[in-house]
Amino acid sequence: xxxxxxxxxxxxxxxxxxxxxxxxxxxxxxxxxxxxxxxxxxxxxxxxxxxxxxxxxxxxxxxxxxxxxxxxxxxxxxxxxxxxxxxxxxxxxxxxxxxxxxxxxxxxxxxxx
Amino acid sequence: xxxxxxxxxxxxxxxxxxxxxxxxxxxxxxxxxxxxxxxxxxxxxxxxxxxxxxxxxxxxxxxxxxxxxxxxxxxxxxxxxxxxxxxxxxxxxxxxxxxxxxxxxxxxx
Numbered sequence: 001x002x003x004x005x006x007x008x009x010x011x012x013x014x015x016x017x018x019x020x021x022x023x024x025x026x027x028x029x030x031x032x033x034x035x036x037x038x039x040x041x042x043x044x045x046x047x048x049x050x051x052x053x054x055x056x057x058x059x060x061x062x063x064x065x066x067x068x069x070x071x072x073x074x075x076x077x078x079x080x081x082x083x084x085x086x087x088x089x090x091x092x093x094x095x096x097x098x099x100x101x102x103x104x105x106x107x108x109x110x111x112x113x
Numbered sequence: 114x115x116x117x118x119x120x121x122x123x124x125x126x127x128x129x130x131x132x133x134x135x136x137x138x139x140x141x142x143x144x145x146x147x148x149x150x151x152x153x154x155x156x157x158x159x160x161x162x163x164x165x166x167x168x169x170x171x172x173x174x175x176x177x178x179x180x181x182x183x184x185x186x187x188x189x190x191x192x193x194x195x196x197x198x199x200x201x202x203x204x205x206x207x208x209x210x211x212x213x214x215x216x217x218x219x220x221x222x
Contacts, residue, residue: 042212
């Protein structure tokens with residue numbers, strides 16, 4: 001099946017720890033994105049990548065880092081510098097053109113204990 | 114940056130009812146999408162509709178780009194239509210979508 005997978009589905013982190021969220025796509029899409037969603041709110045863009053080995057900060061990049069070493073993969077690291085990391089994290093991909101639509105993974109729910 | 118406002122914030126419908134959701138945006142856009150987020154968090158793309166009208170089953174959408182708004186129509190609503198509906202717009206050549214806060218829809222049997 002073509003699609004986007006995210007793992008884990010649920011993640012618990014102690015304060016001061018870094019954690020990495022996985023995002024993989026087999027849609028052959030060039031562009032990938034990470035969003036954060038807080039309860040009752042819309043999605044906010046953390047980072048996005050148009051091509052391999054290139055990525056840009058979104059609106060709320062502080063405390064997060066990414067890499068794009070392979071076209072299929074765009075992992076997100078939530079560092080200890082992120083003040084309030086408890087949220088729902090969604091990964092998406094698209095062809096990267098202005099007329100494209102974005103396809104989303106099932107999400108990872110991160111809770112800081 | 115561009116502002117995206119959705120209304121109403123919440124909507125409760127009886128099964129079989131029709132409804133209209135609205136999305137206003139503050140600047141010209143070259144990409145507008147409607148998404149449905151189910152109660153488990155999965156977002157599904159409903160429409161790519163920067164202008165004009167599209168229909169998909171019981172759902173249809175209209176965007177009037179010159180007046181900076183889009184409408185999503187749900188007809189003969191079903192309980193499976195429950196969830197949050199998001200409008201998202203793109204300014205610029207690609208990629209960055211700006212999301213509205215969403216409309217929470219609850220369809221009761």
